[in-house]
Amino acid sequence: MGSLKKLPYTIPQLVANAPCRSSDGILYSGKKSDTWYMVDPKTGRREKVMGFGDASMDGKEGEQIGWATSRAIYLGRTQYTVMMYDSLAKNKDAKPWNITFYDYNAVSAPPELAKEYGECI
Structure with a gap:
């Protein structure tokens, strides 16, 4: 077991430059x-719309909202995962370790919806 050290780059930078x-x-x-x-702005319920390589695209991850998409707030999530391996490790049974970082962004709500909720959206 070693000590912690700061990575030389951010997680998104490491992903962009990998391998x-x-x-x-x-x-x-x-x-x-x-x-x-x-996301339903009234209840907070969410429904997955799309993503790559996910078995949960069948709607089991979130509830089916079943309301007009014009009232929806769309939230994007980017997952960055970095796997690291010490190629100079003396222990031949050394295993890789990983770190995951999530970045979120939202598309602005339509003006009529934003007006209805004031400063909440």
Whole structure:
């Protein structure tokens, strides 16, 4: 077990530059995955709209909202995952470790919906 150290780059930067190897022998592999959700502004319920490589696209992850998409707030989520492996480890049973970072963004609500909810949206 070693000590913690700060990574030289942000997680999104490491994903963008992967695969790469650091000067201290750490191998980096990265993955970026985007998902869109629809959120009901009255109840807060969400429904997954689309994403890559997800078995949960069948609606089991969130409830089926079943309301007009014109009232929906769309929320995008980007998942960045970096897997690291110490290629210079003396222990031959060394395993890779990973770190995950989520970044969220939202599309502005339509003016008529924003007016209805005031400063909430």
